[in-house]
Amino acid sequence: MFDPSSIIVGLEIGTSKVCAAVGELNPDMSGLNVIGVGQARSRGVRKGEIVDAQLAEEDVRNAVVEAEQMADVEIRSVFLGVTGSHLRGFNNRGVHPVVSADREITEEDVQDAVKNAKVINLPAQNRILHAIRQHFYVDGQGGIANPAGMLGARLEVDVHVMHGNENRLKNSIRTVKGLQLEVDDVVFNGVASSLALLTNEAKEIGALVIDLGAGTTDYTVYTEGVIKHTGVLAVGGDHVTNDLAYGLKVPLSRAEQLKIEHGSALLDDDCKGRTITISNELGLPLKTVNLEHLRRIMSLRVEEIFQVVAEDVQQAGLSDYLRAGVFLSGGGARIPEVARLAEQVFQTPVSIGKTNSVSGLKCALDQPEFATAIGLVKFGSFKHKSRAAKVNFIKDTLGQLFRRG
Amino acid sequence: MTTQNQNEAVPHPIVGPANGSARTRIFAVGRAGAAVAGELMRGGFAPDSFVLLNRNAAALAQSAATEKISLPAARQRGAALGRGSTELPSRIKKLCAGADWVFVVAGLGGRTGTEFAPLVAKAAKEAGLVALGFVTLPFDCEGSLRREKARTGLEALKAVADGVVCLPNQKVCKLIEENTSLLDTFKVSNGLLADVLRGVSRMVMSGGLIDIHLTDLCMLIGGQQAESAFAAAEVSGPNRSCEVVEKLLAHPMLDGGQVLREAEAVLVSVVGGRDLAMAEVNRVMEQVNQHCENVPVVMGAAVDESFADRLAVTLLASRRRSPAGPALESAEVSSEGSDLPSRRCETDLESQLLSPTTTLRPHSRMVAPPPEMSQDGMQRLLAQQNGATGRRRKGSAKLRQAQLQLEIVSKGRFDKSEPTIHKGEDLDLPTYIRRGVVLN
Numbered sequence: 039m040f041d042p043s044s045i046i047v048g049l050e051i052g053t054s055k056v057c058a059a060v061g062e063l064n065p066d067m068s069g070l071n072v073i074g075v076g077q078a079r080s081r082g083v084r085k086g087e088i089v090d091a092q093l094a095e096e097d098v099r100n101a102v103v104e105a106e107q108m109a110d111v112e113i114r115s116v117f118l119g120v121t122g123s124h125l126r127g128f129n130n131r132g133v134h135p136v137v138s139a140d141r142e143i144t145e146e147d148v149q150d151a152v153k154n155a156k157v158i159n160l161p162a163q164n165r166i167l168h169a170i171r172q173h174f175y176v177d178g179q180g181g182i183a184n185p186a187g188m189l190g191a192r193l194e195v196d197v198h199v200m201h202g203n204e205n206r207l208k209n210s211i212r213t214v215k216g217l218q219l220e221v222d223d224v225v226f227n228g229v230a231s232s233l234a235l236l237t238n239e240a241k242e243i244g245a246l247v248i249d250l251g252a253g254t255t256d257y258t259v260y261t262e263g264v265i266k267h268t269g270v271l272a273v274g275g276d277h278v279t280n281d282l283a284y285g286l287k288v289p290l291s292r293a294e295q296l297k298i299e300h301g302s303a304l305l306d307d308d309c310k311g312r313t314i315t316i317s318n319e320l321g322l323p324l325k326t327v328n329l330e331h332l333r334r335i336m337s338l339r340v341e342e343i344f345q346v347v348a349e350d351v352q353q354a355g356l357s358d359y360l361r362a363g364v365f366l367s368g369g370g371a372r373i374p375e376v377a378r379l380a381e382q383v384f385q386t387p388v389s390i391g392k393t394n395s396v397s398g399l400k401c402a403l404d405q406p407e408f409a410t411a412i413g414l415v416k417f418g419s420f421k422h423k424s425r426a427a428k429v430n431f432i433k434d435t436l437g438q439l440f441r442r443g
Numbered sequence: 444m445t446t447q448n449q450n451e452a453v454p455h456p457i458v459g460p461a462n463g464s465a466r467t468r469i470f471a472v473g474r475a476g477a478a479v480a481g482e483l484m485r486g487g488f489a490p491d492s493f494v495l496l497n498r499n500a501a502a503l504a505q506s507a508a509t510e511k512i513s514l515p516a517a518r519q520r521g522a523a524l525g526r527g528s529t530e531l532p533s534r535i536k537k538l539c540a541g542a543d544w545v546f547v548v549a550g551l552g553g554r555t556g557t558e559f560a561p562l563v564a565k566a567a568k569e570a571g572l573v574a575l576g577f578v579t580l581p582f583d584c585e586g587s588l589r590r591e592k593a594r595t596g597l598e599a600l601k602a603v604a605d606g607v608v609c610l611p612n613q614k615v616c617k618l619i620e621e622n623t624s625l626l627d628t629f630k631v632s633n634g635l636l637a638d639v640l641r642g643v644s645r646m647v648m649s650g651g652l653i654d655i656h657l658t659d660l661c662m663l664i665g666g667q668q669a670e671s672a673f674a675a676a677e678v679s680g681p682n683r684s685c686e687v688v689e690k691l692l693a694h695p696m697l698d699g700g701q702v703l704r705e706a707e708a709v710l711v712s713v714v715g716g717r718d719l720a721m722a723e724v725n726r727v728m729e730q731v732n733q734h735c736e737n738v739p740v741v742m743g744a745a746v747d748e749s750f751a752d753r754l755a756v757t758l759l760a761s762r763r764r765s766p767a768g769p770a771l772e773s774a775e776v777s778s779e780g781s782d783l784p785s786r787r788c789e790t791d792l793e794s795q796l797l798s799p800t801t802t803l804r805p806h807s808r809m810v811a812p813p814p815e816m817s818q819d820g821m822q823r824l825l826a827q828q829n830g831a832t833g834r835r836r837k838g839s840a841k842l843r844q845a846q847l848q849l850e851i852v853s854k855g856r857f858d859k860s861e862p863t864i865h866k867g868e869d870l871d872l873p874t875y876i877r878r879g880v881v882l883n
Binding site: 283290328338 | 854855856857860861863865870871873874875876878880882
């Protein structure tokens, strides 16, 4: 019924949930449709990394099966999202002298320049996850998006390199492969969510995307249409729950429930002195907790997360470039008033990200939790397009040759 | 017993400007003390502000200090100036007259310093002065016997002095090069102690523009649970305000700024010449503040005429002492010292849980009427009570350990996962605890 090659699946193995999104490319390659999502509670993940492979595998299976049923397709391969505190991003520059006689820069020269930019000193156990092109320089002239076909003697390129511990990256890949699924590509979650949320315009004028997950907070900064900075902070919603459990002296499950039902990122006046009564299933009161304490503990933690991110962005010298503002996604974006708190910290407009650039199930697109999975689909569609373009190119040239002959 | 007292009479020599600011007497005990004193005298301190105490008469004779007290050699225990005698305290008190501050400088772990530094501090306290101790602790390689001895000496000194700044010699090892001679190593250690002494005396004596009050200083380095780390740096040149902080933070005593983040309170003193600019003070403080955001910082600034083109910053950070063993010891020592200020008489538990500023607690409004009983019975009761408090103290020291274990448990579900360390802070611990927000 479907052309299997036009199905793209994004899989995120998160700390609180495993999420699979199925997208379908329109036949003319112009648009992307999300036709199904599946999710399952995640039990084998801490701080974004798998700590119990068996449980994680089970959860991934549940999520994938649900997505298959909803989209009515068979999932064979996925684009896998990864995160974790071991991931690091930095900018590097690669240089390549153009040697051809007519000084025309070819596609190979571009590839070589990027290859040179990837040559960096990494710890032995690390490998490069992404090398994302930023801008090219031809003979020192900057701001060139695509130098192929231009004339020049010296080609330079800035790339944003993300690298991480190879074994820890392979852990999640192995889990997925254990389910007889192929992994098309591995993508950093922060990059994926930014792909889902940002419009081209926002990327151009500068934006920060913060994915407030349960285990980690991933963030990506775009300016001038390219990724300038990425980061992972292994602090997230689980920490809020943990703080509440400790501060209010309630069990973790209860703390999670209190966080969802009564949490807020800001302290307002009317919560002063109010208490919440926790009752058991029979309606008998078990314990009362102070609402002000709950919100204060929560607010301090969330504020700290934003502060750490803001500090990092500031250090990268990018805090003045966020003219489109800050976009929040992930489960943490559901915290009431979180946008206002973030505005206070970042001093820029803050909005809860909406997935704009794809169409499909309305219910899936509006949820900030699904941003990463949908972003993975989007990433997959880019890859797909470039692959398809190459195939077409070969077909065309071969066809021409034969026609000539 | 040989003494060379030129001016036994009252107006005693003073250091620093005589414009009514505090005056200091420095008691240098033992060989290490004498070495530091020598260092200070070379650095421009008036020799007549020093009192040297030593067992070795020959070493005494070499020093330029005016006041010297020769202690009896070990074999002549029980002689005139032995530990038990009353003559030494009375002589010290006499020497203290006219001063406001007494600094006791000693190297702990040896014999003279360990034994006599607390005695001197106690005598000075009895004379009604503020006594601060500046001591070194032995190197690790000097063996456990010396370490133990130094520790008991330190506890005894802490029990009587208003504050103790101590320099564990082991930290000096990070400062020196691989093949530094033993002699030079001790020189570096003495130099460091001299630095901080100079800094503190400048702090209290220069008649600063922005004063550091005595109570602030005592709050910081006083308190039985406190252990102070210090760093001093001096830089000249156009870029001095930036360089001086860099130098300060590179100081081995600060463990790369770690100490600042964990400090309970930080005291910074900036001294410069007439050309000291507000912007410079500002820059220094800004940078220091960056490293200890959630810590109260006390700041002082002073102008010293001799400081043309130079800038000296002294930094003192007090932190909670590491738990376990010594706490018990200190409780016992403090219960012996009957003449301590009331602040010290708080039980260990209270001073652990409350910040030093709040330990000065007003008395309860409710005062129970004294029970009617005979003189005899009252004495018996009092004796019982004393015994009971002694026991409780020991118990409370144990209780404190339990408290600290709770802190470890607080990581909850992240207990076993890889900690998230950001700028020296463990982000897995609840934010409100790290920031000290009290939930009432």
